[in-house]
Amino acid sequence: MTMANFLIKNITFPIFAHREGLRGIMQDMRFLEESQFWPLERILELQQSRLRKLMVHAYENTDFYRRRFDDAGFNPYTFRYPDQLEGIPVLTKDQIRENNRAMLAKNFRPDEVHTSQTGGTSGVKMIFYRDNKCLAGKEASLHRFDRWAGWDFGRYMGLVWPAHQDFIGYNTFKSKVRNHFYKRLVIFPAAVMDDASCSDYLGKMRRYLPTMILAFPSPIDELAKYMERNGISDIRVQGIVTTGEPLYDHQRELLSKVFHCDVLDSYRSREAGPMAQECEAHEGMHINAEFLHVDIDRQNLPAWSDGQTGNVIVTDLLNYGMPLIRYDMDDVAVMNGKSCSCGRGLPLIDKIMGRALDVFVTPKGGLVPTIALVMYLVNGAPGLIGQMQIIQDRNDHLTFRMTRDPLPSAEVMDHQKRIVRKLFGEEMRITYEYVDGISRENSGKYMFAKRMVPLPENTWVRP
Numbered sequence: 001m002t003m004a005n006f007l008i009k010n011i012t013f014p015i016f017a018h019r020e021g022l023r024g025i026m027q028d029m030r031f032l033e034e035s036q037f038w039p040l041e042r043i044l045e046l047q048q049s050r051l052r053k054l055m056v057h058a059y060e061n062t063d064f065y066r067r068r069f070d071d072a073g074f075n076p077y078t079f080r081y082p083d084q085l086e087g088i089p090v091l092t093k094d095q096i097r098e099n100n101r102a103m104l105a106k107n108f109r110p111d112e113v114h115t116s117q118t119g120g121t122s123g124v125k126m127i128f129y130r131d132n133k134c135l136a137g138k139e140a141s142l143h144r145f146d147r148w149a150g151w152d153f154g155r156y157m158g159l160v161w162p163a164h165q166d167f168i169g170y171n172t173f174k175s176k177v178r179n180h181f182y183k184r185l186v187i188f189p190a191a192v193m194d195d196a197s198c199s200d201y202l203g204k205m206r207r208y209l210p211t212m213i214l215a216f217p218s219p220i221d222e223l224a225k226y227m228e229r230n231g232i233s234d235i236r237v238q239g240i241v242t243t244g245e246p247l248y249d250h251q252r253e254l255l256s257k258v259f260h261c262d263v264l265d266s267y268r269s270r271e272a273g274p275m276a277q278e279c280e281a282h283e284g285m286h287i288n289a290e291f292l293h294v295d296i297d298r299q300n301l302p303a304w305s306d307g308q309t310g311n312v313i314v315t316d317l318l319n320y321g322m323p324l325i326r327y328d329m330d331d332v333a334v335m336n337g338k339s340c341s342c343g344r345g346l347p348l349i350d351k352i353m354g355r356a357l358d359v360f361v362t363p364k365g366g367l368v369p370t371i372a373l374v375m376y377l378v379n380g381a382p383g384l385i386g387q388m389q390i391i392q393d394r395n396d397h398l399t400f401r402m403t404r405d406p407l408p409s410a411e412v413m414d415h416q417k418r419i420v421r422k423l424f425g426e427e428m429r430i431t432y433e434y435v436d437g438i439s440r441e442n443s444g445k446y447m448f449a450k451r452m453v454p455l456p457e458n459t460w461v462r463p
Contacts, residue, residue: 005154131321150238284348
């Protein structure tokens, strides 16, 4: 560590963090660095204690949860075990939109909470509130995950990020000073990428030498392709953390090869913050269990899913300003009951299967989950393909929108047609559409699958 790194880590970072309301972040960091290696039983005991405290607070200070608990026959004062949470109905985005003010805790002043919103990947944004005190713990959780990829305070971090709203005002003189002495980000606002912008960003990488990169998979995959095409091999980092979109096997392999480092996939959200991330052992994603309770709900899951698969349900143990209790993330995950060889006691998610609503309709009224399309059409393709998006505009028609880098071979197209017949039946038709690039949603995310037709009633899902 250089003297500049030392001064930023121990002086300017804590000063800026304190001024921005992140009081206690360094203490939270020290706690998380220790607690991640606690035995699982001790972590769950802490989680259970924080759950009890949150339940009582929500019941006593919000109109919404008082009604919700009473209607469900749930007594927060006698709550003892996490399994009892199943008696509380799952919280949906629509319910938050409809009950926004009733969910605010009465014992918080207006200046003690702040608003935030989801990215709107599903087309509708959701506004919610957080209390200011919870931000230090969430920021510390992010930094713990970043350190698994080689980052530390005072060192630069590369950021390859397509979401426009995250860069408002970042180029002012004040923000540049703040970045130099505090955040230390080397930013690539990658909503639009071309050779010139890739070259410019790599020049910044050589100048600042970030130790890790945080990125959406699709734009950093494009950056890696640019590097490979041009024989660029001098950019090396200690690790890459991906988030925001599914990370496909071929993307992981290319990133690891081009940047000469390990690639760790993570699961983050605007509502709950950092939820889970891979460590160096790659045996699943460690849940941020000291500050979140994560479970799965199988109620609306199809028969093909096993006992460890379900909708991700999260309870935020930090946000008392507007408690999110049993909140449905609209994601499907596979839980992992094993312990990790890295020695961390944090429980594991085996993998994120995708959005719970990302399913396609067969001509005969069945459903095909998006994860099956990813596994067979992308990871299982017998050759290289570029970026791909599948759109269903009719029950018997799919459009395969594909970039030209490279065009799919005859072998790949034959494989795709066989898979479509296997999953959807002989009636499903395919149209290929070749494009220079695939636009992202307003949230900055690239959507692999887009269903434009309604789901039929009483549907079933094919394995």
